[in-house]
Amino acid sequence: MASVLVVGATRGLGAALVKEYASDPTAITYATTRSEGAPDGFPDNVKWLSGIDLTNQNVGDNLSSQLKGEKPLDVVIINAGRFMTEDFSESGGPNWNDELTMYTVSSIAPLFILHRLVHNDRLKAGSKIILVSSEAGSITLRHEKEGGGNYAHHASKAALNMVGKLLSIDLKEKGIIVSIVHPGFMRTEMTKGVGFDKHWDEGGAVAPEVAAKSLVEWTETLDISKSGEYWAPRGPHFATDLFE
Incomplete structure (x- = not known):
């Protein structure tokens, strides 16, 4: 019986992943929510970990403590992220608090969560x-025609890529596999909220349920030989140059 934890599970890809795993009656599916109660619209067999706020420095301890007495996890998927648009104009420009939030959620909190999960067995x-992660974090794939701006979104994903690489080195002796993935361009409220819905058709954006199914199937094939690598399961090729 596999046990799975999805962090960032109430909407978009996270919600689709939870439902995909929970559709297997033999799986134990844990999911996180910032609220104190279970959200509506999910299977009854999902085990919710409540009050999990990735902007809180105690998030790792909080999450790990709610798993006390449970069997070790087979899969942990950290999907949480924030995307608030930025530009470099004089009147607007980057926002300090927005930048802190995006970096914290995307690339700082995951490290603290995993640190506690590992050391609490x-x-x-x-x-x-x-x-x-996202191909948005690739320096190699960023081109002038796409424009600048959105600094923290892109840079926090690049930081997450490095966090994953370093974790794979630290956890290799323990036999724990770390993979960083670009799940594909999706038709979500997040991409719509930042105006990317105008690119859905030309960009081949898929529903979160489609991306979730691909990611679950790909995760089943993952082994230690792929640890520390960046993969794009839905891409035409595997983007191994994203650490450049």
Whole structure:
């Protein structure tokens, strides 16, 4: 019986992942929510970890304590992220608090969560950590025609890529697998909220449920030989140059 934890689970890809895993009656599916109660619209067999706020410095302890007494996790997927638009104009420009939030949620909190899960024995040899990143974090793939701006969104994903690489080195002796993935361009409230819905059709954006199914199937094939690498399961090729 596999046990899975999805962090950032109430909407978009996270919600689709929870429902995909929970559709297997043999799986134990844990999911996080910032609220104190279970959200509506999910299968009854999902085990919710409440009050999980990735902007809180105690998030790792809080999450790990709610798993006390449970069996070690087979899969941890950290999907949480924030995207607030930025530009470099004189009247607007970057916002300090928005930048702190995006960096904290995308690339700082995941490290603290995993630190506590590992040291509280919530992970074991063979456990798989999936860090949901984005090709937005690739310096190599960023081109002039796409324009600048959105600094913290892009840079926090680049930081997450490095966090994943370093974690894979630190956790190799424990046999814990770390993978960083770009799940594909999706038709979500987040991409719509920042105006990217105008690119959905030309960009081949898919529903979160489609991306979730691909990611779950790909995770099943993941082994230690792929640890520390960046993968794009839905891409035409595997983007191994994203650390450049």
